[in-house]
Amino acid sequence: MERRRRLSIRARLTLFFVMAIALVLAFTGFTLVHLVHRSLTSGAANQIQVEMAMTQTHLATTAMPKNGEIVLPMQGDVVIQVTNLQGTEVWAASTAIANVPVLAHPKTDFASSDGLTLKPIRDSATSGTLSQIDQGQVQTITTTRGRALIYGYVYGGSIAHSNTVLMASVATSFPLLLVISGGLVWLGLGLALAPIEAIRRRVAAIAAEDLSQRVPLTGGDDEIARMARTLNAMLDRLESSSKIQQEFVSNASHELRSPLTTLLATVERAANDRANTDWVEVTDTIVREGRRLDVIIDGLFWLARHDENQIEAERVDVDLDDLLFEESQRVRANSGLYVDTSAVQPTRVVGDPAMLKRMIRNVVDNATRYASRELQFASHYEETFAIVNIGDDGEGVDVSQSERLFERFVRSDPARSRTSGGTGLGLSIVTEIVTQHGGAARFLPVRQGTMMELRIPVEVQHH
Numbered sequence: 271m272e273r274r275r276r277l278s279i280r281a282r283l284t285l286f287f288v289m290a291i292a293l294v295l296a297f298t299g300f301t302l303v304h305l306v307h308r309s310l311t312s313g314a315a316n317q318i319q320v321e322m323a324m325t326q327t328h329l330a331t332t333a334m335p336k337n338g339e340i341v342l343p344m345q346g347d348v349v350i351q352v353t354n355l356q357g358t359e360v361w362a363a364s365t366a367i368a369n370v371p372v373l374a375h376p377k378t379d380f381a382s383s384d385g386l387t388l389k390p391i392r393d394s395a396t397s398g399t400l401s402q403i404d405q406g407q408v409q410t411i412t413t414t415r416g417r418a419l420i421y422g423y424v425y426g427g428s429i430a431h432s433n434t435v436l437m438a439s440v441a442t443s444f445p446l447l448l449v450i451s452g453g454l455v456w457l458g459l460g461l462a463l464a465p466i467e468a469i470r471r472r473v474a475a476i477a478a479e480d481l482s483q484r485v486p487l488t489g490g491d492d493e494i495a496r497m498a499r500t501l502n503a504m505l506d507r508l509e510s511s512s513k514i515q516q517e518f519v520s521n522a523s524h525e526l527r528s529p530l531t532t533l534l535a536t537v538e539r540a541a542n543d544r545a546n547t548d549w550v551e552v553t554d555t556i557v558r559e560g561r562r563l564d565v566i567i568d569g570l571f572w573l574a575r576h577d578e579n580q581i582e583a584e585r586v587d588v589d590l591d592d593l594l595f596e597e598s599q600r601v602r603a604n605s606g607l608y609v610d611t612s613a614v615q616p617t618r619v620v621g622d623p624a625m626l627k628r629m630i631r632n633v634v635d636n637a638t639r640y641a642s643r644e645l646q647f648a649s650h651y652e653e654t655f656a657i658v659n660i661g662d663d664g665e666g667v668d669v670s671q672s673e674r675l676f677e678r679f680v681r682s683d684p685a686r687s688r689t690s691g692g693t694g695l696g697l698s699i700v701t702e703i704v705t706q707h708g709g710a711a712r713f714l715p716v717r718q719g720t721m722m723e724l725r726i727p728v729e730v731q732h733h
Contacts, residue, residue: 271676279650285457295448296345299440306436310429311405314347318407318422318456321348323362325362325420326411334361334415341368349403349425352418355410366425371395376408383630386410465494473501481509486586531560586624590617594647597634607641613648617656620729621707629703632696633711633722635658640664655709656728661721669715700724710731 277285315680325342327354336342340362342350349364357375365371373396379387387406390400402422411420469485476483484505485498527550536555591614598609619626637645641662648659667675675697704711709726 275404280456280579282461283459284452284456285516287455288448291451291455292614293449295444299444303433303436303440306427307433310432314405314429317346317348317409318405318424322344322407322409322420322422325350325352326409328410328446329413329415331361332414334413337414339363339368341365345427347424347426351423352411352413353421355417357419361413362426363416367399367423373399373403373423374406374408374421388625402426421588432663439555459562466497469498469501469583476505476700480503481512503662532559555648556708562588584622584624585620585729586620586623587621588623589628590626591615591649591658592628593630594649594660596656597630598645598647601634601645607638608644610644610646612648613659614648615650617651617658618728619648619707619726621654625703626726629700629724630658630660632700633724635694637662637664637720637722646721652725654728656726658724658726659714659721660724661716661719662721665707666718666720667713668715669713673712675713 276282305719324345329340334418339350339360342362342364344364344366349367350358350362351364351370351373352362352366353372355361360370360372363370372391374388374390376386377389378385386408388406392400403425404427406421406423408421411418436480465488472483472485484502487498488495489501533556536552536559540549540552594614595611598611601607601609602633613631634645637660641664642650644663646661647655647661650657677698700711704724704726707726711722711724714721714723
């Protein structure tokens with residue numbers, strides 16, 4: 271089933287803001303209509319009270335006939351109707367409702383100021399007039415004719431008309447405001463996201479084989495500028511990683527080709543002249559180059575696993591002095607070199623025993639290849655670090671340029687001679703291991719030969 275296509279960020283943000291604005295406008299419209307209605311109702315009630323008070327004063331001093339109805343002048347939208355207490359006869363009424371029968375009866379209401387409210391009389395005679403009034407009040411008054419009931423109404427549907435006009439205005443203007451707001455949000459988001467889209471197109475245009483291009487910087491320190499700088503930093507790392515990978519593959523191919531070429535040439539010569547072949551020499555060559563291939567492949571495999579973070583390191587106590595003594599015995603047995611271990615002191619760290627053993631062996635093998643007669647081993651503590659020194663009495667290296675020797679496939683001899691058996695991977699593996707343990711490796715300046723220092727922090731395990 272085809273996955274449903276999601277809206278763009280611009281569309282989703284626009285939809286979100288439009289919905290938010292719609293909610294704000296709906297709340298604003300409801301509040302506005304409610305407040306205006308309350309204002310109109312309150313104003314009408316005040317106007318009714320004023321007209322009722324004026325009418326009460328007028329009827330209290332004006333002689334009223336015992337029969338018939340007095341017509342009262344209208345003041346604004348308020349109409350007045352005065353009836354007897356029984357509500358059966360109209361004594362006075364405003365012009366607009368003259369000769370209209372009694373419109374309502376009083377009803378007890380303790381919430382009102384006079385304790386009365388009105389109940390409209392709905393019949394065929396009053397229905398036309400009741401449709402024209404919106405609000406009413408009732409009070410008892412004293413007239414020259416006797417006690418009476420006075421009713422005040424808002425006539426002509428002014429409140430309802432005002433509410434209708436307001437609601438129509440809200441219903442037409444708010445959708446228009448919503449459309450305009452949505453359009454402005456869409457345009458604003460387009461302008462805000464335009465630099466991001468430009469950066470996206472630029473990054474998409476940068477081909478994998480041409481990582482030298484960069485995203486143009488916009489200046490400033492806003493989110494867009496920081497993202498551009500972050501992408502450029504990432505492209506720097508990708509370009510560097512790509513170059514290292516290409517160099518690594520090229521060097522690895524070169525390293526593997528040399529022993530393979532030697533093996534093939536030796537076997538072909540032996541096969542073409544079997545009678546005169548020195549098979550002892552052929553066997554020695556095959557064994558030597560086969561071991562060389564094994565060392566190269568093992569080093570490449572270890573570095574590949576390390577680069578992919580697939581090596582799980584242990585955290586146990588490791589005696590570095592024991593590893594140095596073990597290596598001294600191996601060197602004496604295999605090379606006949608003299609190994610000075612008088613400066614080796616008990617030195618313990620917490621780390622991976624296999625890695626640390628490989629680290630020391632690689633340094634010792636490197637020193638053995640260039641030593642003339644002697645190796646020097648030493649170990650001690652220096653503050654919170656364990657220090658291991660391994661030196662030889664060979665030609666030595668230029669310490670100022672020695673950092674490059676820790677790179678992969680780099681040898682100290684410019685001719686890259688392989689007669690000594692080096693692969694150019696030993697010291698790079700040393701660097702990876704000592705760095706993983708939080709330490710560092712470096713060559714120290716000495717008067718004669720070469721001296722390498724391994725500095726590893728001491729960690730205390732809590733059991």
